[in-house]
Amino acid sequence: MSTQPAADVDAGEVDRLEEIARRIRVELVRAVNHARAGHLGGPLSAADLLAALYFHVLRIRPEDPDWPDRDRFILSKGHSSIGLYAAMALRGYFPVEELMTFDAAHSRLQGHPDMTRLPGLDMSTGSLGMGISAGMGMALGARLTGRDSRTYVLLGDGECQEGEVWEAAMAAARHGLDNLVAIVDHNKLQQYGWPGDGPDGRIPPQVPGELVAKWTAFRWRVVEVDGHDMAAILRVLAEAGRGDGRPVAVIAHTVKGKGVSFMEGHYFWHTRAIKPEEFAIAMADLGEPLPTGQGAPA
Amino acid sequence: MTLTMGRPMREIFGETVAELADDDPRIVMLDGDVGSSTRADIFEKAHPDRYLQMGIAEQNMMGVAAGLATMGLIPFISTFVSFAVVRPLDQIRVLIAQTGLNVKITPGYAGLFTGQTGMSHIIVDDMSIMRAMPGMVTVSPADDVEARQVLRWAAAYDGPCYVRLVRDATARFFGDDYRFEFGEAVTVREGRDVTLISTGTQLPRVVEAADLLAADGVDAHVVHVPTIKPLDVAAIVAAAQRTGRVITVEEHSVIGGLGGAVAEALAEHHPTVVNRIGFQDLYPESGPNDALLEIYGLSAPRVADQVRRLLGRS
Ligand SMILES: Cc1ncc(C[n+]2csc(CCOP(=O)(O)OP(=O)(O)O)c2C)c(N)n1
Numbered sequence: 001m002s003t004q005p006a007a008d009v010d011a012g013e014v015d016r017l018e019e020i021a022r023r024i025r026v027e028l029v030r031a032v033n034h035a036r037a038g039h040l041g042g043p044l045s046a047a048d049l050l051a052a053l054y055f056h057v058l059r060i061r062p063e064d065p066d067w068p069d070r071d072r073f074i075l076s077k078g079h080s081s082i083g084l085y086a087a088m089a090l091r092g093y094f095p096v097e098e099l100m101t102f103d104a105a106h107s108r109l110q111g112h113p114d115m116t117r118l119p120g121l122d123m124s125t126g127s128l129g130m131g132i133s134a135g136m137g138m139a140l141g142a143r144l145t146g147r148d149s150r151t152y153v154l155l156g157d158g159e160c161q162e163g164e165v166w167e168a169a170m171a172a173a174r175h176g177l178d179n180l181v182a183i184v185d186h187n188k189l190q191q192y193g194w195p196g197d198g199p200d201g202r203i204p205p206q207v208p209g210e211l212v213a214k215w216t217a218f219r220w221r222v223v224e225v226d227g228h229d230m231a232a233i234l235r236v237l238a239e240a241g242r243g244d245g246r247p248v249a250v251i252a253h254t255v256k257g258k259g260v261s262f263m264e265g266h267y268f269w270h271t272r273a274i275k276p277e278e279f280a281i282a283m284a285d286l287g288e289p290l291p292t293g294q295g296a297p298a
Numbered sequence: 299m300t301l302t303m304g305r306p307m308r309e310i311f312g313e314t315v316a317e318l319a320d321d322d323p324r325i326v327m328l329d330g331d332v333g334s335s336t337r338a339d340i341f342e343k344a345h346p347d348r349y350l351q352m353g354i355a356e357q358n359m360m361g362v363a364a365g366l367a368t369m370g371l372i373p374f375i376s377t378f379v380s381f382a383v384v385r386p387l388d389q390i391r392v393l394i395a396q397t398g399l400n401v402k403i404t405p406g407y408a409g410l411f412t413g414q415t416g417m418s419h420i421i422v423d424d425m426s427i428m429r430a431m432p433g434m435v436t437v438s439p440a441d442d443v444e445a446r447q448v449l450r451w452a453a454a455y456d457g458p459c460y461v462r463l464v465r466d467a468t469a470r471f472f473g474d475d476y477r478f479e480f481g482e483a484v485t486v487r488e489g490r491d492v493t494l495i496s497t498g499t500q501l502p503r504v505v506e507a508a509d510l511l512a513a514d515g516v517d518a519h520v521v522h523v524p525t526i527k528p529l530d531v532a533a534i535v536a537a538a539q540r541t542g543r544v545i546t547v548e549e550h551s552v553i554g555g556l557g558g559a560v561a562e563a564l565a566e567h568h569p570t571v572v573n574r575i576g577f578q579d580l581y582p583e584s585g586p587n588d589a590l591l592e593i594y595g596l597s598a599p600r601v602a603d604q605v606r607r608l609l610g611r612s
Contacts, residue, residue, distance in 0.1 A: 035414065037413055037414035037586075038414065078418060103414040103584055103585065103586075104585060104586070104589075105583070105585030105586065105589040105590065105593055106583070106585070106593075107583075107584075107585070110416035110417070110583060110584045111413075111414045111415040111416040111419070111584035112415055112416040112417070112418045112419065112584075114416055114417055114583075117583075124417070124418070125418065126415065126416060126417070126418025126419060127380065127381065127385065127418045127419075128354050129354070158331060158353075158354050159354060161331075161353035161354040161355045162354055162355055163355060163357055163358060190331050190353075190354065191331050191332055191334060191335070191354075192329070192331050192332060192333045192334045192335075192339070192351075193331065193351065194351045194353075195342070195346065195349075195351070205353070267334075268334065270334075271413075
């Protein structure tokens with residue numbers, strides 16, 4: 001929750017987006033609980049960023065998902081698909097009820113995003129490290145075809161261990177793609193990670209400052225933001241569009257599992273089945289308490 | 299035939315490699331950040347000093363494994379099939395397969411049972427790819443009993459090998475007296491009308507299909523082929539001779555995997571009509587395990603239906 005919206009950001013808009021982020025969390029926890037499959041920690045950490053992107057930043061037309069002049073968005077950390085689906089459903093790409101088909105057979109909402117099935121997905125992802133390369137292609141393509149569309153790519157911090165991320169970072173800087181914005185959901189946890197004296201005996205995917213130093217060394221313009229402070233996110237993303245000949249990396253400091261008390265900061269909530277009593281706590285944490293006596297509607 | 303469930307192969311993986319490492323200090327585990335899924339975490343608990351987290355960086359992991367092998371170590375690889383085969387394919391080819399280095403590519407999440415993930419994780423052409431690569435042997439165990447033995451064999455085998463393991467618990471087919479022999483096919487049911495050849499965890503479903511077919515008067519001969527490469531050509535020719543008709547069944551693409559291997563061998567050594575049941579030229583979707591087996595025609599009743607149709611019995 002942001003305490004004081006900056007003067008340049010409309011307070012009402014911040015409230016609206018915070019409520020949307022809350023609804024994204026509610027819907028994604030419901031869908032994962034219903035499917036008995038899927039990821040939780042990563043989608044929850046990205047919910048505020050997704051709300052800002054889909055409801056404020058991206059120039060898109062949900063009723064015309066293939067609109068050629070739209071901005072592009074790629075969820076490079078494709079395992080957080082359910083967060084993206086929730087944002088897209090709330091934005092009007094498809095009915096919110098369809099979220100309950102997540103991971104079911106014949107669903108358009110595949111475990112990892114499949115652009116051949118769901119209109120509005122700009123790229124298929126799920127194998128980490130690839131989205132940023134495709135995003136670079138879109139940014140380059142926009143330039144070559146004379147479009148002013150921007151391309152936003154959301155990566156995980158664990159994902160930034162993939163060599164391909166740095167191949168894309170190198171090449172995008174070479175091409176001076178200032179219409180490309182990489183947002184790193186820096187929640188300080190990956191799936192399992194290195195053993196050490198961090199929480200639950202695992203340590204973060206990077207040491208403090210490492211991501212900023214790396215993207216800077218690859219000649220990107222780097223900005224840091226609290227990825228749960230809506231006003232700050234809006235300010236940073238507005239500024240990210242101001243081209244100076246360099247691609248932009250937004251390092252968003254987040255908490256894995258954000259919004260659900262018992263998931264926050266624990267690597268093992270990366271993906272795990274929710275027990276009925278846990279589901280009830282999660283819903284209460286997210287401001288949507290279940291009617292008393294009701295467990296998980298599986 | 300009623301079978302009990304076996305233990306998930308991924309648990310067998312973590313446990314068996316840990317046990318092997320008790321006696322062999324050369325064994326190390328390289329993990330691509332999925333030890334909590336592949337159960338390399340069991341190995342990590344037993345041998346923390348020989349559990350080597352490599353991060354989400356599979357291409358590098360394969361290269362590191364090659365380097366470790368040159369130093370006399372025996373690396374086992376922990377990741378998912380898709381990220382063990384296609385992501386680092388060039389590294390495998392240049393650094394591991396052609397060099398003959400002693401790296402054990404032993405990923406989990408083979409076939410459809412990947413915990414509802416989708417096309418990025420469900421890869422059904424892994425055997426085709428690995429089998430085609432010169433210098434790479436390919437093994438696909440049927441259940442937890444066989445998986446344990448295959449892993450023990452892999453540790454003793456001097457050279458690169460590909461062993462595909464399954465995430466979720468599947469039916470246990472073999473008894474404790476079963477002995478896996480590298481490169482040998484196993485006749486698991488004797489019959490006269492048609493030869494069904496299968497591999498991996500499809501085997502129990504094929505044997506169940508054979509029982510369903512028996513009720514219709516079709517006497518199926520069933521052969522299990524755990525080693526896809528090198529293929530047991532003599533056993534396959536003998537099984538083809540016995541019935542004059544071969545149908546392969548695999549939870550894998552019909553192009554280049556078991557079906558491809560069997561068709562190639564029989565075309566050369568004993569021309570026989572071969573039909574191949576498995577994935578056609580497509581990318582499977584995500585969904586619950588049982589639903590996927592139905593959709594793709596791999597449940598026992600669906601296999602029996604297809605066999606009947608192929609034999610003109612329906
Ligand atoms: C190439 C590849 N390797 C491994 C995986 C398995 N995997 C899925 S999510 C994940 C951890 C990702 O961590 P991070 O990028 O930090 O995501 P977040 O914490 O935001 O969920 C791993 C290893 C994968 N999907 N793709």
